[in-house]
Amino acid sequence: MDTKTTFGKCPYFTSQKVLTGKWSLLIMHYLDGKTLRFNELEKLLTPIAQATLTKQLRILEGHGLIKRKICNQIPPRVEYSLSDIGNEFKPVLNSLELWGDKYIEYIKKNENAVLNA
């Protein structure tokens, strides 16, 4: 069992491959139900570097999770949105958000515990 064998077979390993990247979850979240321009994503993800955002978007697009629509205009306009399989990811985002909030609470309690110790 090597990486290539596992990718495309184990759902966890495959997910982890797809979700690598410091910004991937946030991008998926922001595009959830919306269509955003490069510019708008950049602002939402401040302080992300422009080049970094481009790379992350290319990766997600390469994995088929997001769509890229180019409108030939001056100035250029490029719109990003979730693909079909990207939309299927919504339940993961929801459960992740719930857990993330619980975890943040857990951290706070833990900090207090440390302070009280």
Place this chain on the structure above:
Amino acid sequence: MDTKTTFGKCPYFTSQKVLTGKWSLLIMHYLDGKTLRFNELEKLLTPIAQATLTKQLRILEGHGLIKRKICNQIPPRVEYSLSDIGNEFKPVLNSLELWGDKYIEYIKKNENAVLNA
């Protein structure tokens, strides 16, 4: 908004921080509902390197997601299991598994599409 500001506030950013690591999701999955020894995890995660597994476990433990129980024996026995907050992660694992399987199907269809093109 910088990294420190966001961590512990945005559930997505926080989750991503916690879930970094090539093996974290798989470890969480294997420990879901079970208690496993270092040795057993190592076999399940083949071909992971011993040192890598140790590091990943320390990271997850540091984030409070897993518990480490040391049984003073010869030979040594160390048992890993999910913590309370780690157990709360179960819904994420479930939705992730569902999506992962869908995504694997998607990849297969896509390969066929390419072949038929």
Place this chain on the structure above:
DNA sequence: CTGGATCCATTAGGATACTG
């Protein structure tokens, strides 16, 4: 059996400058 300590190769993220 578990895992610490090193060292190394690869990758990821980002700063910066430039372009249609």
Place this chain on the structure above:
DNA sequence: CAGTATCCTAATGGATCCAG
């Protein structure tokens, strides 16, 4: 506006050797 190209640094994963 939405990139591309380049270079740089930090972080990650892993191989190897050693130890209680």
